[in-house]
Amino acid sequence: xxQSNPQLLANIRVVLARTSHPGNIGAAARAMKxxxxxxxxxxxxxxxxxxxxxxxxxxxxxxLADARVCSTLAEALADTTLALGVSARRRDIVAxxxxxxxxxxxxxxxxxxxxxxxxxxxxxxxxxxEELSLCQGLxxxxxxxxxxxLNLAAAVQVLSYEVRRVWLDQPxxxxxxxxxxxxxxxxxxxxxxxxxxxxxxxxxxxxxxxLMLKLRRLFSRTRLSREEVNILRGILSAAQQAKKAGxxxxxx
Amino acid sequence: xxQSNPQLLANIRVVLARTSHPGNIGAAARAMKxxxxxxxxxxxxxxxxxxxxxxxxxxxxxxLADARVCSTLAEALADTTLALGVSARRRDIVAxxxxxxxxxxxxxxxxxxxxxxxxxxxxxxxxxxEELSLCQGLxxxxxxxxxxxLNLAAAVQVLSYEVRRVWLDQPxxxxxxxxxxxxxxxxxxxxxxxxxxxxxxxxxxxxxxxLMLKLRRLFSRTRLSREEVNILRGILSAAQQAKKAGxxxxxx
Numbered sequence: 001x002x003q004s005n006p007q008l009l010a011n012i013r014v015v016l017a018r019t020s021h022p023g024n025i026g027a028a029a030r031a032m033k034x035x036x037x038x039x040x041x042x043x044x045x046x047x048x049x050x051x052x053x054x055x056x057x058x059x060x061x062x063x064l065a066d067a068r069v070c071s072t073l074a075e076a077l078a079d080t081t082l083a084l085g086v087s088a089r090r091r092d093i094v095a096x097x098x099x100x101x102x103x104x105x106x107x108x109x110x111x112x113x114x115x116x117x118x119x120x121x122x123x124x125x126x127x128x129x130e131e132l133s134l135c136q137g138l139x140x141x142x143x144x145x146x147x148x149x150l151n152l153a154a155a156v157q158v159l160s161y162e163v164r165r166v167w168l169d170q171p172x173x174x175x176x177x178x179x180x181x182x183x184x185x186x187x188x189x190x191x192x193x194x195x196x197x198x199x200x201x202x203x204x205x206x207x208x209x210x211l212m213l214k215l216r217r218l219f220s221r222t223r224l225s226r227e228e229v230n231i232l233r234g235i236l237s238a239a240q241q242a243k244k245a246g247x248x249x250x251x252x
Numbered sequence: 253x254x255q256s257n258p259q260l261l262a263n264i265r266v267v268l269a270r271t272s273h274p275g276n277i278g279a280a281a282r283a284m285k286x287x288x289x290x291x292x293x294x295x296x297x298x299x300x301x302x303x304x305x306x307x308x309x310x311x312x313x314x315x316l317a318d319a320r321v322c323s324t325l326a327e328a329l330a331d332t333t334l335a336l337g338v339s340a341r342r343r344d345i346v347a348x349x350x351x352x353x354x355x356x357x358x359x360x361x362x363x364x365x366x367x368x369x370x371x372x373x374x375x376x377x378x379x380x381x382e383e384l385s386l387c388q389g390l391x392x393x394x395x396x397x398x399x400x401x402l403n404l405a406a407a408v409q410v411l412s413y414e415v416r417r418v419w420l421d422q423p424x425x426x427x428x429x430x431x432x433x434x435x436x437x438x439x440x441x442x443x444x445x446x447x448x449x450x451x452x453x454x455x456x457x458x459x460x461x462x463l464m465l466k467l468r469r470l471f472s473r474t475r476l477s478r479e480e481v482n483i484l485r486g487i488l489s490a491a492q493q494a495k496k497a498g499x500x501x502x503x504x
Contacts, residue, residue, distance in 0.1 A: 030401070030403065031402075031406055033396060034399055034402045035395065035396060036395075036396040058403075059401055100417075101417075143286045143287065143288075143416075144286055144416075146288075147286055147311055147312065149282070149286060149311055150283075151279075151282065153406070154283055154405070154409045157402070157406045158409060158413050161393070161410050161413070164396075168394055197490075200487070200490040200494055202486065202490045214479070214483060215483065218474060218480050219474070221473075221475075222471075222473045222474035227466070228466065228470050231463065232470075235452070235454055238452040238454045238491075239452060239494060239495075242491060242498050243491075243497075244498075245498030246496075246497030246498030247497070247498075
């Protein structure tokens with residue numbers, strides 16, 4: 001599975017069943033697009049298309065424009081090989097319950113071959129038993145047991161985020177763009193630092209003791225840039241000059 | 253340390269800086285509470301308290317009621333030992349960029365000992381450079397490069413979700429690596445640094461310009477320990493004394 005294959009994301013659709021509030025459809029479209037998902041299917045939306053949906057979609061208006069409207073969930077899932085229903089934890093359903101991350105792995109694996117779906121129910125009543133019966137698994141976000149009420153778009157955001165995270169996961173994040181100082185430049189900086197601290201009588205020359213080690217640890221944690229080394233050495237030079245001026249014979 | 257220690261979540265605060273729309277504050281409170289976070293701090297909110305915020309908070313009205321309002325970000329972070337700014341990817345900032353999962357691990361590790369913060373900027377302009385300079389790291393959600401515009405509550409939802417996921421996941425927590433200095437201690441160090449550099453004629457007092465910002469970036473990347481702050485301030489004092497001796501009338 002090539003993780004950076006955009007076709008995988010194009011094969012993952014978000015199905016919103018019986019959504020009551022058009023604003024939630026728009027917000028869900030926005031959440032999807034931020035994570036690179038584009039296939040939205042609406043089953044029996046109460047109101048659609050709608051200006052409030054457009055407003056909440058913000059820059060994801062294209063996702064709304066391309067949304068497919070179906071009259072049954074079965075129709076929305078007809079060409080899919082895997083559909084996972086998103087639901088709060090339900091005691092009445094005997095089904096495998098996946099965490100979002102496991103769901104994302106499943107969906108991406110299957111999306112190599114065919115369209116797959118994440119199915120979200122009505123804002124108030126969730127997925128009906130009939131709707132659940134069309135899903136091959138249940139995804140539950142492990143929310144706060146005292147308050148597990150994610151709104152619809154928030155749930156779409158979390159699941160879409162997990163899909164994208166898993167999709168991106170392998171190569172990791174690229175290196176940050178830092179004009180890092182070389183080892184030699186940093187060693188020269190440490191040499192300068194030690195000399196300057198000796199000049200300031202802050203350490204005994206020849207026995208820098210633990211102090212230099214501590215300072216090295218501090219600066220090595222941070223990966224200094226070239227510019228930062230120059231700034232720090234400028235400060236050291238200024239301190240050395242100040243010290244020299246202070247100990248210079250008074251006739252100068 | 254048991255993974256389900258609720259004190260860890262109680263030590264993680266969400267800081268919303270200069271939020272324009274009260275509805276977003278409410279939606280953020282709801283997002284937090286679904287994931288078990290309860291500490292909300294608002295820095296200069298445009299409108300608060302507000303009925304729209306209450307409406308969007310839904311069952312998380314208690315999080316809003318307990319929210320603390322501060323006039324500066326420094327005040328909001330004064331007692332924290334780790335603050336991570338949430339931001340879209342920025343090329344102008346040389347800082348360690350964490351993915352949400354890494355950020356969650358860092359925050360939870362540190363939260364064993366002290367309050368920590370996730371900092372979110374204004375809806376339109378994000379975090380200012382000054383605000384970022386108060387953070388020890390940057391978190392970026394790896395969004396769709398073609399459309400990375402998560403709304404504020406969606407970003408809070410994703411980060412809160414990751415915190416909860418990692419919190420539930422991890423069997424235990426490693427000890428924190430260092431006795432981190434608090435935000436207030438670090439601000440006092442920066443104040444001392446600026447004064448000392450002015451004494452050394454290394455910067456013009458009153459117009460520290462970009463230099464202080466660059467130095468803040470350098471030191472915020474590394475997360476200073478208490479001991480390191482003491483060493484650095486000792487060096488600054490030594491340099492100041494040297495300068496004073498140099499400019500003292502020669503009869504001394």
